[in-house]
Amino acid sequence: MTAPVVRRRRRPVTDVLLSVWGWLVMAFLFAPILVIVVYSFNDGRLLSAWGGFGFSAYEAAFANRQIVATVLVTIRVAIWSALLATVLGTMAGIALARRPGRWTVWFTALLLLVTVTPEIVDAVALLPWFVQLGTELGITILNDGIVRLAIGSSLFSTAVVAYLVRSRLVGMDEHLEHAATDLYATPFQALTRVTLPLTAPAVLSGFLLSFTLSLDNTIIAAFVSVQGSTPWPVYILGSVRSGLRPEIAAMSTVMLVLTLLVLVLVAIVLRRSGDSTAQIARTMTGG
Amino acid sequence: MTALGSAPRRAATPPPRRRLRAPSFLLALPAWFWLLVFFVAPVGLVLYYSFGYKPSLFETVATDRLSFDRYLEALSPTFASVFLNTLWVGVIGTILCLVIAMPAAYWIATKVPAHRRGLMLGLVLVPFWTNFLVRTIGWRVMLAPEGFLSEWMVSLGLGPIELLNTRGAVLIGVVYNYLPLMILPLYVAFDRVEGPLREASKDLGADRVRTFLTVTLPLARPGIVAGVLFVYIPLMGDYITATVLGGAQGTMAGQLVASQFQTAQNWALGSAMAVVLILTTVLSAVVAAAMLWLVTWPVRFATRLRIGGAS
Amino acid sequence: MTDTAAQAALHAAAEAHAGDVTLTGVTKRYGDAVAVDGLDLRIAQGEFLSLLGPSGCGKTTTLRMIAGFEEPDAGDIRISGASVVGVPPHKRHVNTVFQQYALFPHLTVAENVAFGLRRTRVPRSELGGRVVEALDMVRMRSFADRRPTALSGGQQQRIALARALVNRPSVLLLDEPLSALDRQLREEMQVELKLLQARLGTTFVFVTHDQGEALSMSDRIAVMRAGRIEQLADADTVYGSPASAYVAGFIGRQNFFTGTASGALVEADGVRLRGTTDLVAGTRVRAAIRPEAVTLAAGEDAGENRIVGRLVGISHLGESMQFIVESGRHSIVVLTPRPTAPRVEPGEAVTLSWSPADVAVFPDETAAPVEEPSA
Numbered sequence: 001m002t003a004p005v006v007r008r009r010r011r012p013v014t015d016v017l018l019s020v021w022g023w024l025v026m027a028f029l030f031a032p033i034l035v036i037v038v039y040s041f042n043d044g045r046l047l048s049a050w051g052g053f054g055f056s057a058y059e060a061a062f063a064n065r066q067i068v069a070t071v072l073v074t075i076r077v078a079i080w081s082a083l084l085a086t087v088l089g090t091m092a093g094i095a096l097a098r099r100p101g102r103w104t105v106w107f108t109a110l111l112l113l114v115t116v117t118p119e120i121v122d123a124v125a126l127l128p129w130f131v132q133l134g135t136e137l138g139i140t141i142l143n144d145g146i147v148r149l150a151i152g153s154s155l156f157s158t159a160v161v162a163y164l165v166r167s168r169l170v171g172m173d174e175h176l177e178h179a180a181t182d183l184y185a186t187p188f189q190a191l192t193r194v195t196l197p198l199t200a201p202a203v204l205s206g207f208l209l210s211f212t213l214s215l216d217n218t219i220i221a222a223f224v225s226v227q228g229s230t231p232w233p234v235y236i237l238g239s240v241r242s243g244l245r246p247e248i249a250a251m252s253t254v255m256l257v258l259t260l261l262v263l264v265l266v267a268i269v270l271r272r273s274g275d276s277t278a279q280i281a282r283t284m285t286g287g
Numbered sequence: 288m289t290a291l292g293s294a295p296r297r298a299a300t301p302p303p304r305r306r307l308r309a310p311s312f313l314l315a316l317p318a319w320f321w322l323l324v325f326f327v328a329p330v331g332l333v334l335y336y337s338f339g340y341k342p343s344l345f346e347t348v349a350t351d352r353l354s355f356d357r358y359l360e361a362l363s364p365t366f367a368s369v370f371l372n373t374l375w376v377g378v379i380g381t382i383l384c385l386v387i388a389m390p391a392a393y394w395i396a397t398k399v400p401a402h403r404r405g406l407m408l409g410l411v412l413v414p415f416w417t418n419f420l421v422r423t424i425g426w427r428v429m430l431a432p433e434g435f436l437s438e439w440m441v442s443l444g445l446g447p448i449e450l451l452n453t454r455g456a457v458l459i460g461v462v463y464n465y466l467p468l469m470i471l472p473l474y475v476a477f478d479r480v481e482g483p484l485r486e487a488s489k490d491l492g493a494d495r496v497r498t499f500l501t502v503t504l505p506l507a508r509p510g511i512v513a514g515v516l517f518v519y520i521p522l523m524g525d526y527i528t529a530t531v532l533g534g535a536q537g538t539m540a541g542q543l544v545a546s547q548f549q550t551a552q553n554w555a556l557g558s559a560m561a562v563v564l565i566l567t568t569v570l571s572a573v574v575a576a577a578m579l580w581l582v583t584w585p586v587r588f589a590t591r592l593r594i595g596g597a598s
Numbered sequence: 599m600t601d602t603a604a605q606a607a608l609h610a611a612a613e614a615h616a617g618d619v620t621l622t623g624v625t626k627r628y629g630d631a632v633a634v635d636g637l638d639l640r641i642a643q644g645e646f647l648s649l650l651g652p653s654g655c656g657k658t659t660t661l662r663m664i665a666g667f668e669e670p671d672a673g674d675i676r677i678s679g680a681s682v683v684g685v686p687p688h689k690r691h692v693n694t695v696f697q698q699y700a701l702f703p704h705l706t707v708a709e710n711v712a713f714g715l716r717r718t719r720v721p722r723s724e725l726g727g728r729v730v731e732a733l734d735m736v737r738m739r740s741f742a743d744r745r746p747t748a749l750s751g752g753q754q755q756r757i758a759l760a761r762a763l764v765n766r767p768s769v770l771l772l773d774e775p776l777s778a779l780d781r782q783l784r785e786e787m788q789v790e791l792k793l794l795q796a797r798l799g800t801t802f803v804f805v806t807h808d809q810g811e812a813l814s815m816s817d818r819i820a821v822m823r824a825g826r827i828e829q830l831a832d833a834d835t836v837y838g839s840p841a842s843a844y845v846a847g848f849i850g851r852q853n854f855f856t857g858t859a860s861g862a863l864v865e866a867d868g869v870r871l872r873g874t875t876d877l878v879a880g881t882r883v884r885a886a887i888r889p890e891a892v893t894l895a896a897g898e899d900a901g902e903n904r905i906v907g908r909l910v911g912i913s914h915l916g917e918s919m920q921f922i923v924e925s926g927r928h929s930i931v932v933l934t935p936r937p938t939a940p941r942v943e944p945g946e947a948v949t950l951s952w953s954p955a956d957v958a959v960f961p962d963e964t965a966a967p968v969e970e971p972s973a
Contacts, residue, residue: 022394032425048431088318095314103312118524120541129329252421487700489687491714594742
């Protein structure tokens with residue numbers, strides 16, 4: 001009998017190169033974020049000039065009433081905007097998945113248009129529109145900064161939530177709803193007892209995504225915000241022109257940690273509902 | 288079984304009440320309304336304004352005379368050069384994103400062990416969900432001539448980094464900002480090209496390079512198209528990256544549009560510029576697709592094999 | 599007309615390469631789990647060999663090691679005399695028909711078939727002819743310019759076969775290729791595959807968990823269990839003289855009786871079975887009787903190799919009738935050809951009998967599968 005031969009194919013060069021490249025890309029993606037986190041401990045007066053390690057930026061950020069106010073505005077806007085987008089998007093998504101008809105083509109086209117229109121166009125369009133409706137037609141609620149901001153950031157999110165809910169329901173058998181009606185549920189009961197619970201993970205992740213998207217909303221916010229309700233990103237944009245201070249990095253680090261917690265929550269919810277990694281990625285990007 | 292199950296039920300309860308069934312699109316109606324009022328109408332208004340003019344120093348727009356004059360103005364040499372620059376940044380930025388993202392996405396989809404792919408995607412997502420402005424500011428800190436990176440370069444004898452406030456810095460910024468949007472659809476696309484298909488290719492005598500070119504890449508095409516559009520469209524409209532990294536020169540069309548609304552208060556011209564921006568984006572994408580189709584025609588012709596009907 | 603051309607190609611394929619495969623001490627581990635455990639197997643040129651076993655028995659891993667998708671941790675694999683350990687799949691002269699066919703959805707049927715030929719730089723002038731030959735061989739020529747996604751499962755199956763065979767491999771590997779087809783198509787394809795293999799003379803290594811498939815096509819069957827070969831023999835031997843209770847239970851259906859031997863007699867919960875082999879008294883054994891070896895008659899007449907029970911179910915299986923009889927703790931399946939089936943009603947008392955030659959006795963292994971659930 002021949003002695004057992006132990007030979008193995010070498011790991012190909014291409015594989016090694018690929019993983020080196022992959023890790024380089026990861027480093028590239030994380031570099032500026034790490035820089036911001038590190039520089040949030042900068043004790044100097046200017047962000048980009050290192051003045052020693054310390055926590056003074058955090059103290060200054062929370063002591064600065066303007067910074068705290070803008071962050072609170074942003075969070076309030078994000079909650080309202082996410083609620084709006086989730087309610088509107090979930091209903092639209094269910095309708096798209098379960099009541100398809102000729103209208104779906106038009107509606108899908110509209111959603112697509114909303115997602116591909118550059119944000120700057122939404123922004124410049126909403127500014128005169130709010131002015132028109134608010135001052136000339138006398139719909140005074142539209143003069144409120146929070147309302148304007150929430151509406152502005154709800155548009156894209158509504159489309160995203162509708163996609164999410166639709167793709168989740170399309171992947172699920174409508175027989176479940178049929179089974180419910182076969183078991184004496186009215187169409188309304190089938191909706192609330194079966195369809196909505198089935199959609200719950202998509203609805204929840206849609207809400208959280210809308211929330212984070214709204215936190216990030218800069219362009220539309222820069223145009224529609226009114227005096228007294230400046231959101232956080234617009235405040236940062238202002239200080240890019242007037243001079244960046246370490247407080248910005250400190251508050252951003254706090255916000256980053258909060259956003260990451262929200263994200264981890266999304267991933268956990270999706271995993272609980274049995275989605276695969278690829279599905280989660282698809283869900284998170286709204287694809 | 289169904290017959291057995293439904294017969295007693297029909298006797299016990301009244302027949303299904305059809306009239307209570309909601310019209311098909313009722314659930315979508317609020318979203319319809321919302322998007323019509325706050326998206327279609329305002330964008331329509333911008334389209335309308337783009338044919339108007341700025342009547343006086345203190346008014347922003349008038350539409351009692353409609354003309355294409357604002358478009359001519361928007362395409363005048365000074366502004367046209369900005370649109371061309373936007374196109375340059377958009378095209379080069381998208382190509383760079385594709386070139387950088389492709390190997391990375393392929394690596395995550397096929398080489399990283401399955402149980403660690405979720406973590407990798409999470410890592411790709413982290414910057415994606417960090418504030419856009421903040422991560423761009425991170426680059427500003429890194430590229431600053433007095434920053435740490437610059438000092439390292441000097442100590443290595445490579446001289447200080449003088450990228451900030453140039454087109455190069457804007458390019459780095461946009462590639463960075465939109466890279467996750469390219470990696471994710473590419474990952475999904477590569478992930479969908481099942482292992483068995485790649486194995487079949489190798490079984491039939493194709494080495495890894497051949498397999499990638501003849502099987503993986505063609506099958507991932509929809510994902511590549513999606514990724515390119517996900518990156519190209521917002522990139523063309525971006526003005527924050529340019530504002531943070533590109534200095535005061537105003538090199539992107541988005542900045543141009545913003546300044547017409549915010550500083551010049553010329554809504555008519557700003558609207559025309561916004562429309563031109565959209566048209567530039569769409570038309571350039573169409574032209575690129577047509578060119579790609581023409582360029583790859585010889586390859587497709589060479590791999591075609593037609594046998595023709597039954598013997 | 600094209601038949602002769604195809605025939606010529608087939609002969610050329612048969613002569614082109616010796617196609618014997620030798621596995622020596624082949625071992626494959628995944629972490630702590632041993633998928634294939636010191637496997638020795640010699641597959642002769644032109645043989646139709648089936649690797650049969652339940653999922654997880656190592657049969658697919660063995661196939662993938664021959665194809666080159668997996669490398670053995672220890673041992674040697676030789677194809678046509680030359681060791682292929684360390685040789686990547688695209689350089690091995692074997693081709694695979696995949697379980698889900700793995701047809702390239704972006705290529706037409708003809709382009710799929712041409713894929714391998716293009717990789718080996720078969721000249722363009724020859725390409726079309728070879729593709730047509732292969733498609734003729736599986737009677738799919740008229741589908742040449744369609745996309746595989748537009749075809750039915752059976753058609754896709756044939757294309758996958760043509761795509762592999764067009765390369766004239768020395769060994770063709772088939773990984774459960776029929777499992778996705780419905781029953782009727784599966785049976786047709788079994789016949790077709792066997793005929794094709796006989797004509798080509800190519801070595802076929804066929805992986806399946808379906809004993810019917812293995813029995814109907816193979817020259818030899820390797821019944822695998824936990825990474826080892828439990829029995830390697832022709833279909834008749836594997837069916838008629840299984841080497842273990844495991845093989846007996848896996849191939850065909852069995853009525854198992856666990857009991858204690860004394861000489862040639864097995865005592866199992868009130869049932870007394872007499873076999874043909876003498877055993878040490880007191881040994882725990884499992885006795886097996888095939889359903890078709892049992893004779894069913896109305897009335898009560900107990901004894902050795904006879905038991906009395908109550909008929910609980912009758913099923914019509916087409917050419918034969920199946921009776922389920924309960925006797926004490928035992929539930930016994932009886933298969934009788936339709937013309938000779940007795941006229942009995944459920945609930946009736948019946949007597950089952952069999953001849954000693956049909957009693958197979960194996961040592962009792964707790965790990966052995968219990969009686970297979972109804973087919």
